[in-house]
Amino acid sequence: MTLLSKPRKPHKAPKASAKAPTKASTKASVLAVTPQRRGTAALLTLGLIAALALLCLLSAGFGAYPIPLGDVLSSVQHRVGLGGYSLDRVAESVLWNVRLPRVTLALLVGASLGCAGALMQGVFGNPLAEPGVIGISAGAAVGAVAAIAFGLNFLGNWTVTCCAFVAGLATVLLVYSLSRSGGRTEVVTLILTGIAVNAFAGALIGLFIFFADNAQLTQITFWQLGSLSQATWPKVLAVLPCALAGLAVAPLHARKLDLLALGERPARHLGVDVERLRITLVLVVALLTAAAVAVAGIIAFVGLLVPHLLRMAAGPGHRFLVPGSALGGAVVLVGADLAARTVAQPAELPLGVLTALFGSPFFFWLLRRTRRRQGGWA
Amino acid sequence: MIRSWFAVRARELPEAVAPGETVAEADGLRVRLGAREVLAGVSLAARAGEVLALVGPNGAGKSTLLAAIAADLPASDGAVRICGRPADAWTAAELALRRAMLPQSATLSFPFAVEEVVRMGRAPWAGTPREDEDDPVVAEAMARAEVTEFAARPFSALSGGERARVALARVLAQRAPLLLLDEPTAALDLRHQELVLGVCRERAAAGDAVVVVLHDLGLAAAYADRVAVLHEGRIAADGVPADVLDGELLSRVYRQPVEVLPHPRTGAPLVVPVRDGKVRPCIRQGETEGEP
Numbered sequence: 001m002t003l004l005s006k007p008r009k010p011h012k013a014p015k016a017s018a019k020a021p022t023k024a025s026t027k028a029s030v031l032a033v034t035p036q037r038r039g040t041a042a043l044l045t046l047g048l049i050a051a052l053a054l055l056c057l058l059s060a061g062f063g064a065y066p067i068p069l070g071d072v073l074s075s076v077q078h079r080v081g082l083g084g085y086s087l088d089r090v091a092e093s094v095l096w097n098v099r100l101p102r103v104t105l106a107l108l109v110g111a112s113l114g115c116a117g118a119l120m121q122g123v124f125g126n127p128l129a130e131p132g133v134i135g136i137s138a139g140a141a142v143g144a145v146a147a148i149a150f151g152l153n154f155l156g157n158w159t160v161t162c163c164a165f166v167a168g169l170a171t172v173l174l175v176y177s178l179s180r181s182g183g184r185t186e187v188v189t190l191i192l193t194g195i196a197v198n199a200f201a202g203a204l205i206g207l208f209i210f211f212a213d214n215a216q217l218t219q220i221t222f223w224q225l226g227s228l229s230q231a232t233w234p235k236v237l238a239v240l241p242c243a244l245a246g247l248a249v250a251p252l253h254a255r256k257l258d259l260l261a262l263g264e265r266p267a268r269h270l271g272v273d274v275e276r277l278r279i280t281l282v283l284v285v286a287l288l289t290a291a292a293v294a295v296a297g298i299i300a301f302v303g304l305l306v307p308h309l310l311r312m313a314a315g316p317g318h319r320f321l322v323p324g325s326a327l328g329g330a331v332v333l334v335g336a337d338l339a340a341r342t343v344a345q346p347a348e349l350p351l352g353v354l355t356a357l358f359g360s361p362f363f364f365w366l367l368r369r370t371r372r373r374q375g376g377w378a
Numbered sequence: 379m380i381r382s383w384f385a386v387r388a389r390e391l392p393e394a395v396a397p398g399e400t401v402a403e404a405d406g407l408r409v410r411l412g413a414r415e416v417l418a419g420v421s422l423a424a425r426a427g428e429v430l431a432l433v434g435p436n437g438a439g440k441s442t443l444l445a446a447i448a449a450d451l452p453a454s455d456g457a458v459r460i461c462g463r464p465a466d467a468w469t470a471a472e473l474a475l476r477r478a479m480l481p482q483s484a485t486l487s488f489p490f491a492v493e494e495v496v497r498m499g500r501a502p503w504a505g506t507p508r509e510d511e512d513d514p515v516v517a518e519a520m521a522r523a524e525v526t527e528f529a530a531r532p533f534s535a536l537s538g539g540e541r542a543r544v545a546l547a548r549v550l551a552q553r554a555p556l557l558l559l560d561e562p563t564a565a566l567d568l569r570h571q572e573l574v575l576g577v578c579r580e581r582a583a584a585g586d587a588v589v590v591v592l593h594d595l596g597l598a599a600a601y602a603d604r605v606a607v608l609h610e611g612r613i614a615a616d617g618v619p620a621d622v623l624d625g626e627l628l629s630r631v632y633r634q635p636v637e638v639l640p641h642p643r644t645g646a647p648l649v650v651p652v653r654d655g656k657v658r659p660c661i662r663q664g665e666t667e668g669e670p
Contacts (some may be wrong), residue, residue, distance in 0.1 A: 031513055033493040033530050125487035259498055261487040265450055270552070271474030271502040316488035 008186045041320035044313060048327040055331060056107065059338040064346060067091050067099075099289060102231035106337040107330045108243045109228070109292040110302060112251050113251050114290035114329020117303020118310075118322050122257035123281045124179075126190060127308065128366075131289040132300035133196030134179075134190060139171025140164040140286075140293040141224070142204045148220055149208040157238040165242065165290035171197060172286045176278075223297045225350035228337050235295050242291035246284045247326055253281060254318035261316070299352045301359020391506060392461060392475050392555055394585075397427035401556045401587035402447050402477065406456035409439075409446050416442045418611035419456065424556060424587040429578050431598035431619075432591045434608035435632050440591045443608065447589065448479045452574050460556065474502035478552035480559040486547035490595065491530040492544050496520050496529075500552030508553075516551050522545035522577055524570070532629045538565040538637040546574060550581075557581055563597065575601040595649035599623050607631055 058070045067087070075095055077084025086092060113131070120136075122131040127193045128271055143163035146152070152159050179193040209220055222229075256277050259267040264274050292299065296330050306328040333351075340349040386641035395401055403423040409416050416439045417464050424430050432440045445451045446458055458465040469475070478499070486495065496519055500512045517557045520526045523543045528536065533544060542565040549557065559578070560626070563571040575597055582603070592598045598605050599619040606616040609631045615622045628636040628649065635652035 031517060031529075033492060034497065035490045037491075037494075074480075091399055127488070133670070151663060255501065255504070258490070260502055261490065262495075262498065263481070263485050263487075265445075266481055268450070268470055269448065269474060269477070269479045271471040273470045311488070316496070317494065 002147055009154055035319060036319075037315045040314045041324065043229060044310070045320070045327065047063060047075050048324065048331055052327060052331045052334065054336045054340060056103050059103045059106070059334055059341075062342055063099065065090070065094045065095075067095055072164055081352075088097050097232075100363060101227050101233050101236050102337065103334060104236050105228050105231040105239070105295060106334045108236070108239055109296045110289040110330040110333025111247055111326040112243045112292040112329070112335070113299060113302040114237075114306040114325035114327070115247055116285045117294070117329070118307040118318070118325035119253075119257070119281050119285050119288075120303065121307055122260060122318055122322075123278055123285070124190065125261060125263075125376070127311075128304075130301070130304035131192060131285065132298065133304065133363075134175050134194035135201060136168055136171050136175065136285070136289050136295050137300065138201035138205075139174075139300045140196045140290045141170030142171075142201045142208075143167025143290075143296055144223070144294050145205050145208045147225065149212045149216055151216070157234050161238050161294040163244060163293040165286060168290040168293065169283065169286035171201070171369060172282050172289075174291065176282060222350075225297060225307060225352050227340075227348075227352070228296055229348060231295075239291040242287050242294075246288035246291065249280070249284050250288075250326070251319070251323045253277060254322045257318040257322070259280075260318075274300050295354055299333070300356045301363060302332055302355055304366070306332055387470075388473065389469070389471050390507070391508075392591045395426040395461070395555055395587075397425075397585055399426050401426070402458070402460045402589075403427050404443065404447060404456065404458050407443070407446060407453050407458060408455040409451050410440055410454045411442065411451075415454075416611055417446065420608075420611070420613055421456075422613060422616065424589045426555065426587050427582055427586055428603045429582045429588045429590065429601060431602035431605045432589065432608060433595060433605060434599050434614075437609040438631075439611045440608050440651055441560050443559050444479070444589065444591055447556075448558050449473055449478055450479075471502065474508075474552070474554070476554055477556035477558060478549045478554040480545055480549045480557075480562055482560045482564065484541045486533045489534045491498050491526055492529055492530055492536070493520070493529040494666045495533050495544055496525070496551050499548040502552060502554075515553060519547040519550040522550060522571065522580075524645070539567060539570060542566060543570060546577070550577065557586050557588045559588070561591050561593065563592065563594060571597065595623060595628070599649065620647060623649055 019133055036260070057069055059070060061067045061069050071087050071091065074084035075087050075092060078086050079096075087095065102186050117130050119130060120134075121127055141164070144160050146167070147160045148162040152163065155162050163199055175190075175193050175197055179190045204348050205220075205224070207246060209217060212220060256272045258265070259270045260274065260277065262270070303325075305324045310324045310328055314324070332355075336354050337351055340351045340354050343349060382602060400423045404420050407417055407420045407422075418445055420439075422443070427558065434440050442451065447454060447460075447465075448460065448469070449460065452466075456552075460473065461470065465473070490498075493516070496516050497512070499519065500509070501507050503512070511555050517526075520529060525540065525547050525548045528540065536544065542562070546559075546562060549559070557578070559574075562574045571594070572666060575590075578590055579601055582588050590602070592602075602619055604617060605619050605622045607614045607622060607627065610638065614631055615624075616626055623638055625636055625638045628638070629652075637650055637652055639648045639650060640646070641648050
């Protein structure tokens with residue numbers, strides 16, 4: 001996964017900005033925006049990586065059975081074969097069979113959701129598009145719930161992921177075709193389509209729950225609340241291919257997404273094969289959303305919140321935004337999962353409930369802000 | 379399979395075109411939009427080093443013709459050739475190296491800064507040797523369109539006229555040998571209208587083929603090497619402005635009596651609607667007729 005956009009040849013340093021604004025210096029400082037944005041992006045990337053590393057470490061250490069951070073590091077070193085030492089049996093087992101799969105899963109799910117949100121907004125050219133809001137998570141959930149309710153097991157571990165992917169993909173395509181007219185997506189149509197899709201998916205999930213037996217019922221309900229408490233290495237393996245494939249492909253299309261912001265035709269005039277780009281990215285979004293939903297249930301608003309905050313901080317360029325949102329999503333989810341586990345110890349809050357609790361007011365604020373800025377919705 | 383989807387195909391870079399050579403041409407072009415045949419057999423050539431103005435009444439098919447030449451719309455009959463090849467024989471990336479198009483209205487989904495928008499015009503050259511020119515070309519395009527002073531402002535914070543100039547700068551930064559402009563002067567004040575047409579002449583002098591849709595016949599007369607008058611999906615006239623801008627023809631095409639007068643000082647044709655009896659009578663105080 002390329003987290004940083006590839007380093008480019010050095011640009012004119014904005015040295016002229018210190019001098020008096022003569023004709024020549026205004027010309028040099030003209031191109032100051034790009035290096036400045038790149039600087040912000042680089043700083044943010046480093047900050048996010050540092051935060052992510054710290055949170056992962058904390059998350060591995062904190063919990064009902066505390067493990068000192070030094071021990072966590074040593075054990076990891078030991079396993080990788082770089083010295084360190086092994087912990088006692090209980091600590092070793094808690095760390096490697098409970099905590100680390102959970103942290104890894106939180107990381108993967110968060111990165112998938114953040115990245116999917118950024119891609120979705122870019123593809124629809126609309127800052128309110130998010131897999132949860134427009135019903136794709138719910139669609140993927142239908143697939144996953146169906147797999148649980150019918151006890152499907154045709155692909156072993158991958159069954160739920162696979163069903164979630166197929167259902168998610170079908171939903172993306174449905175929303176995409178329903179909400180576009182004349183080459184653009186109107187906000188109202190998009191949100192209304194989302195409402196309809198969410199309602200329909202809710203009804204289908206209800207039906208499956210109706211037919212499920214008690215054991216399945218418990219499983220479905222907990223899964224729906226959104227939680228990482230069932231994390232195991234096999235689960236990590238089940239989502240890893242989907243998430244990695246999506247995360248690896250997404251940044252390759254970042255520059256084209258920038259051009260797509262100009263509109264469909266101007267993007268084509270600049271050499272973007274718009275239809276192919278759209279289809280590819282819709283597939284990637286379905287892949288990422290399915291990966292996240294299959295293991296963690298519906299975790300709303302991460303895909304909305306993270307790209308927005310990053311866009312405010314570092315501008316809307318997708319070359320930072322797409323990988324940055326993956327990083328940011330991972331930070332948010334690892335942090336949220338840590339909070340979900342530790343805030344109400346020994347009880348554990350459902351992760352989806354926690355993110356929605358904080359995400360919804362943010363969504364509301366976003367609506368108000370955008371409305372104030374552009375004076376209404378198109 | 380996935381690899382082949384994302385592989386960067388080898389692109390053919392455009393070759394230099396000699397002045398007077400045809401860069402793009404429509405040949406018996408017919409285009410349907412829904413049930414309506416908007417272009418009913420248009421043949422037209424855009425030549426290097428020449429500014430070609432497309433004029434005509436609303437709904438005559440000017441923008442459709444421009445979009446068809448830009449390879450945005452498929453021809454239902456006839457053909458569009460760009461740099462000697464049928465338009466659909468080029469890939470999107472190759473076409474982007476050959477033709478730049480300024481749309482009628484400039485929109486942007488996200489608040490990119492003006493400089494970033496202009497830099498988007500360089501996207502087709504990424505990965506080619508001419509990528510190295512990016513910085514000077516972007517700076518020059520911004521200076522030429524007079525948008526340098528708001529380089530750092532977000533596009534969404536600009537006025538309509540400023541946005542139009544930013545879009546122009548982006549198109550100039552693309553440096554394509556075929557420049558298509560759809561009503562570039564619509565949102566602009568007098569000074570910037572002249573600026574845009576001045577830019578067209580510069581590009582033509584530098585060897586590009588420029589096709590520009592205009593409503594202002596005076597601008598067309600002053601700046602175009604050739605004017606094509608479109609009427610109901612057909613070319614009603616095509617030639618140098620002095621021949622084409624004829625009162626009788628324009629009156630018929632625009633369904634509005636028009637007279638063409640020579641400019642008192644330069645002799646260039648001036649196109650004025652005949653307004654006898656329809657407007658407020660022109661009475662000046664004291665009827666002073668002296669020259670300033």
